[in-house]
Amino acid sequence: MSIKQTLETVKTVSKSPAALAMGGVAMAFLLSDAAYAGGGGTDVAFDTVWETLREWTTGTLGKIVAGAMILVGIIAGIARQSLMAFAVGIAGGMGLNYSPDIIDAIMTATLEKAPTMTPAVIQFSNGLGG
Incomplete structure (x- = not known):
């Protein structure tokens, strides 16, 4: 060329x-720059936003929205003559209520037992001891 x-x-x-x-x-x-998940450190700029969202989803507003999801699921289930829409409504309401706890658990997950598990992982990975 x-x-x-x-x-x-x-x-x-x-x-x-x-x-x-x-x-x-x-x-x-x-x-x-490098970014690390859950590594907010001392920067508290978004802490108030997270706490507000947590209060909304697990507080009275979250209960109202979850109830509305279930109510819409009941109505859709009656219209379609199926319980599936009702089940989706309940799952959506539960997901809304428990999502802050799930997100916190994922973002703050640690490997506390990793040092004690390293020899076993090495043993399983290559099949040889030590």
């Missing part, structure tokens, strides 16, 4: 929206 053909290819690709998007993503990766 000659230099002229290469330059023409570069011009064609540079006009592509997909190439521009990929270039933007690459630049974002190159210019961003």
